[in-house]
Amino acid sequence: MRRLIIIPTYNERENIVRMIHRVMSDPLGFDLLIVDDGSPDGTADLVKIEQKEFTERLHIIEREGKLGLGTAYIAGFKFALERGYDRVFEMDCDFSHNPDDLTRLDAMLEDRDVAIGSRYSKGVNVVNWPMGRLLMSYFASKYVRIVTRMPVCDATAGFVGYRREVLDAIDFDRVKMNGYGFQIEMKYTAWRLGYDIGEVSIIFIDRVEGTSKMSSGIFGEAFFGVLKLPFRTIKRKK
Numbered sequence: 001m002r003r004l005i006i007i008p009t010y011n012e013r014e015n016i017v018r019m020i021h022r023v024m025s026d027p028l029g030f031d032l033l034i035v036d037d038g039s040p041d042g043t044a045d046l047v048k049i050e051q052k053e054f055t056e057r058l059h060i061i062e063r064e065g066k067l068g069l070g071t072a073y074i075a076g077f078k079f080a081l082e083r084g085y086d087r088v089f090e091m092d093c094d095f096s097h098n099p100d101d102l103t104r105l106d107a108m109l110e111d112r113d114v115a116i117g118s119r120y121s122k123g124v125n126v127v128n129w130p131m132g133r134l135l136m137s138y139f140a141s142k143y144v145r146i147v148t149r150m151p152v153c154d155a156t157a158g159f160v161g162y163r164r165e166v167l168d169a170i171d172f173d174r175v176k177m178n179g180y181g182f183q184i185e186m187k188y189t190a191w192r193l194g195y196d197i198g199e200v201s202i203i204f205i206d207r208v209e210g211t212s213k214m215s216s217g218i219f220g221e222a223f224f225g226v227l228k229l230p231f232r233t234i235k236r237k238k
Helices: 016-024 043-051 069-082 099-108 131-148 164-169 181-192 216-231
Strands: 003-009 031-036 058-062 087-090 114-118 160-163 197-201
Touching: 003 016, 003 069, 016 031, 016 043, 016 099, 031 043, 031 069, 043 058, 058 069, 069 087, 069 164, 069 181, 087 099, 087 164, 099 114, 099 160, 099 197, 114 181, 131 181, 131 216, 160 164, 160 181, 181 197, 181 216
Parallel strands: 003 031, 003 087, 031 058, 114 197
Antiparallel strands: 087 160, 114 160
């Protein structure tokens, strides 16, 4: 069983080395792919230094400029499929997703096709977020559930595990959203293709180091993009 974690980065110098060492120490033996969007703070340079220690398990894709969350993950998914990984995980670099929860996501993939680290499947488990952002996130997931009828409590979650066959079936060229709406679209596409989605309750802790990448443009893309999802034709990749 080969497992890959994909972490997109932009200016994560404060977090990247600690995150690499946390992931590398996990007993399940995850490989790690960093997709860096030309971070001016030298994030990629720190990854390259760590590659000297973790030669076989730590990888990096460097891109020119901020190309977006969705395209970063798609680049990572293609990397994983080309190299024969069985399970692929998404997570943030800022420790809002606890690396210790990776084991629980992986265990869920024994029975489910997609495993979500969910903030809202058992109440609201978010620490240190401003009330405005918390309400926006919580009601965004409610909104997605109403519009799409997808039975997922945390549709915008970015802590997700996929079995290989799910990613193999998705035509990435048809994925339209690139910000946090990308997370919704991927889950919705997997669900419409008939894959089984499960949620693991996690505690989400807002970043301590670095700067959030959330913006009104990202939120707007997701809000209006969700309205179009039920009218989309979802087909398996040929």
